[in-house]
Amino acid sequence: MTSNTISNRLERLKWRLMDKTIELKQRLPQEIYQSPPSWWGYLLILPGILLVSFLFVGMGILTYYSFLTFDSIEFIIYEFTLENWRSFLTTDAYYFIFFRTIGLSLFITILAVGLALPYAYLTIRVRSSLLRKLLLISIFVPFFTGVIVRAYGWLIILGQNGLVNSFFGIFGLGPYRLIGTEIGVIIGLLQIMIPFAIIMIAPAVQNIDRAMELAASNLGANPFQTFYHIVIPLAKPGIAGGTIVVFTITAATYAVPALIGGGRVDFIANVIYRSLFDLSNYPLAATFSVALVIVASIFVLGIFQTLGSGTLGVDTGDSHE
Amino acid sequence: MPSDTRQNNGVDQSQNGIDVGSRRAFLGLGSAAALGSLAGCLGDDDNGNGNGNGNGGATDDSGAGDDEPEKPDQITVRAWGGVWEGSLEESIAEPFTEETGIDVQFDNTDRTVMQGDIRTAIQQDREPPVNVMWTVEPAAHEEYRMDLAEPLDESIVTNIDEMFNHAIPDVDDSIPYLTLYSYTYALSYNEDALEDITGSSEPPESWNDIKSDEFENAFGQYDNAYGFWPVFSELSDTPLDSDDLSAVYDEIEEFEPTIGHIGDDTSLTEQIREGEIACAPLIMNNLLDAYEDGEPVGWTLPEEGATLRGDSMYTPQNQSESELYWSQVFINFAAAAEHQSEWTESLGLPMTNSNTEPMDYMIDDPSYPTDEEDFETLLTVDLDVYAEESPEWFEEFNIIMGA
Numbered sequence: 001m002t003s004n005t006i007s008n009r010l011e012r013l014k015w016r017l018m019d020k021t022i023e024l025k026q027r028l029p030q031e032i033y034q035s036p037p038s039w040w041g042y043l044l045i046l047p048g049i050l051l052v053s054f055l056f057v058g059m060g061i062l063t064y065y066s067f068l069t070f071d072s073i074e075f076i077i078y079e080f081t082l083e084n085w086r087s088f089l090t091t092d093a094y095y096f097i098f099f100r101t102i103g104l105s106l107f108i109t110i111l112a113v114g115l116a117l118p119y120a121y122l123t124i125r126v127r128s129s130l131l132r133k134l135l136l137i138s139i140f141v142p143f144f145t146g147v148i149v150r151a152y153g154w155l156i157i158l159g160q161n162g163l164v165n166s167f168f169g170i171f172g173l174g175p176y177r178l179i180g181t182e183i184g185v186i187i188g189l190l191q192i193m194i195p196f197a198i199i200m201i202a203p204a205v206q207n208i209d210r211a212m213e214l215a216a217s218n219l220g221a222n223p224f225q226t227f228y229h230i231v232i233p234l235a236k237p238g239i240a241g242g243t244i245v246v247f248t249i250t251a252a253t254y255a256v257p258a259l260i261g262g263g264r265v266d267f268i269a270n271v272i273y274r275s276l277f278d279l280s281n282y283p284l285a286a287t288f289s290v291a292l293v294i295v296a297s298i299f300v301l302g303i304f305q306t307l308g309s310g311t312l313g314v315d316t317g318d319s320h321e
Numbered sequence: 322m323p324s325d326t327r328q329n330n331g332v333d334q335s336q337n338g339i340d341v342g343s344r345r346a347f348l349g350l351g352s353a354a355a356l357g358s359l360a361g362c363l364g365d366d367d368n369g370n371g372n373g374n375g376n377g378g379a380t381d382d383s384g385a386g387d388d389e390p391e392k393p394d395q396i397t398v399r400a401w402g403g404v405w406e407g408s409l410e411e412s413i414a415e416p417f418t419e420e421t422g423i424d425v426q427f428d429n430t431d432r433t434v435m436q437g438d439i440r441t442a443i444q445q446d447r448e449p450p451v452n453v454m455w456t457v458e459p460a461a462h463e464e465y466r467m468d469l470a471e472p473l474d475e476s477i478v479t480n481i482d483e484m485f486n487h488a489i490p491d492v493d494d495s496i497p498y499l500t501l502y503s504y505t506y507a508l509s510y511n512e513d514a515l516e517d518i519t520g521s522s523e524p525p526e527s528w529n530d531i532k533s534d535e536f537e538n539a540f541g542q543y544d545n546a547y548g549f550w551p552v553f554s555e556l557s558d559t560p561l562d563s564d565d566l567s568a569v570y571d572e573i574e575e576f577e578p579t580i581g582h583i584g585d586d587t588s589l590t591e592q593i594r595e596g597e598i599a600c601a602p603l604i605m606n607n608l609l610d611a612y613e614d615g616e617p618v619g620w621t622l623p624e625e626g627a628t629l630r631g632d633s634m635y636t637p638q639n640q641s642e643s644e645l646y647w648s649q650v651f652i653n654f655a656a657a658a659e660h661q662s663e664w665t666e667s668l669g670l671p672m673t674n675s676n677t678e679p680m681d682y683m684i685d686d687p688s689y690p691t692d693e694e695d696f697e698t699l700l701t702v703d704l705d706v707y708a709e710e711s712p713e714w715f716e717e718f719n720i721i722m723g724a
Contacts (some may be wrong), residue, residue, distance in 0.1 A: 263584055280436070281716075
């Protein structure tokens with residue numbers, strides 16, 4: 001059989017299929033494909049709604065568990081108690097860990113967004129396409145390795161015999177203890193969070209009209225003044241989005257404090273983990289979880305109110321933008 | 322292998338039980354009477370392994386007793402990964418499969434997660450997710466207290482008679498689990514790091530020495546100080562079942578500035594090897610490879626002693642008769658001296674079957690308990706007290722560390 005013959009047969013098959021498809025379409029009621037009913041759109045968002053509703057149901061269950069009684073042998077006794085909340089609200093150590101979580105999350109958010117903004121600006125505005133590609137690749141490459149792998153990498157770099165202390169050793173300094181300290185955790189988290197912030201800020205920088213910067217320059221502003229008075233205010237939607245994303249992820253982080261913090265720089269997620277898996281104290285873990293969600297939600301609402309929802313694109317109607 | 326050895330083994334075991342102690346004698350006689358029908362299908366005289374312990378009872382396809390429960394295609398054992406699973410597979414599971422034809426699958430679910438899964442399954446009257454739960458001894462006891470464990474049938478798990486006393490739980494009416502090997506939380510150290518701190522590579526002679534300022538951030542601990550509570554108790558001279566544990570918690574406060582790392586086996590081992598911390602109460606076999614490779618690491622028992630623990634196996638409730646039977650045969654395999662001798666070589670831990678030959682390097686090292694005398698010098702905690710009170714201790718430890 002020649003290739004011509006095969007080709008002709010395939011062509012005939014294709015047209016036959018086309019005819020059948022048109023025939024089938026003509027048999028369907030016209031309304032379905034010409035003016036689809038309005039509820040079709042809702043059908044498409046159903047999976048999303050289901051997933052989000054699971055989250056809300058989960059939060060409801062967590063709240064319910066936070067009022068149940070724990071027993072080391074019976075496990076959970078279905079009697080309501082305020083003991084878990086009392087324990088959470090009256091134990092200094094829990095306060096301390098909670099404030100550390102929120103405090104370090106805020107600090108990391110400020111640093112990550114602050115470092116991400118010039119990076120995003122350079123990535124968008126740089127003239128060399130090669131440099132732009134390199135900057136973009138540098139953002140995405142860290143995502144190819146997991147958080148735990150990166151944390152282990154930092155263990156090697158920050159260790160007593162690691163790269164950083166070897167460098168200090170050249171000058172006769174150190175070795176300094178970085179693993180198991182807040183500095184180590186901050187470095188580890190920053191490296192993870194900066195790419196998130198850049199991804200959120202870059203679209204906002206892209207939307208800034210270049211003519212505005214040129215106008216500022218024509219009026220005598222130097223590059224720093226232009227950046228401060230033009231770029232930062234106009235990049236506010238990206239800054240808001242980046243702030244929300246970085247803060248919420250950092251506040252709930254587990255792996256980096258566990259590995260680089262070496263059990264001495266716990267975040268609230270580490271306490272939740274231990275309550276669940278070491279103590280099997282589900283009610284106490286639920287209490288911490290609900291408290292974390294409440295505090296993080298208050299922070300996010302605060303950002304919405306002051307900076308708007310930014311590149312997250314949620315119109316609350318109350319933004320000051 | 323002929324299969325009706327179980328009758329003889331069952332009877333012998335009851336007799337042996339009388340020699341060992343009245344509780345076990347009672348249990349042995351009770352099981353011999355009540356489980357006569359099962360005992361009848363446990364195998365014949367040829368099933369022994371030469372030292373009288375048998376190796377798991379009825380096991381082969383040829384001439385298996387008619388009353389023997391049908392063999393499942395496979396059983397599932399919860400296991401730690403890595404060398405733990407590897408050694409169990411090589412020394413226990415493969416011979417088991419070879420003799421019974423039953424495949425052994427491993428489930429590496431975290432032991433605490435698996436505890437919850439088993440509990441949920443039993444509460445919902447479903448079959449448990451695993452047929453054999455391999456877990457740490459205190460967790461096995463806790464799970465027995467939670468009524469998750471099906472008591473071991475002594476006519477099936479015949480090797481119980483050969484185990485050290487420490488391997489058999491001290492409960493009144495049954496043997497819910499069996500501890501298959503032991504380990505100590507010896508003071509493990511890095512000589513170079515010790516030298517940097519104290520000017521000497523010699524380890525501290527007492528746990529109390531570590532409380533000095535020079536050890537600031539140089540001491541490691543397991544999560545929740547797991548494995549150190551008997552030492553806290555010893556140092557504070559306060560039993561852990563006391564109503565007032567403030568002296569114990571004061572000890573933790575004293576150690577707090579020295580604790581630079583809290584983690585699990587893997588991270589503590591790595592931290593000692595790297596010299597990030599100088600010492601920790603670490604299960605000693607974690608450093609064996611590094612020691613044999615000539616790294617500057619070692620372990621010792623301080624004058625107060627160290628905590629003794631072990632890992633155990635039990636069969637969760639709600640299994641089919643067939644799976645329960647063969648799962649207990651599996652545990653018997655794991656307890657047989659013949660298989661324990663192989664296991665101790667691959668795992669590097671002393672086994673609890675008294676007829677098992679320990680490795681040469683274990684014999685003169687008190688960190689490796691190899692006879693009843695060794696066990697008596699080590700520190701333990703009443704497992705009932707542990708099951709009931711440990712969540713509170715752990716929480717207190719975490720509060721002190723967190724603050």
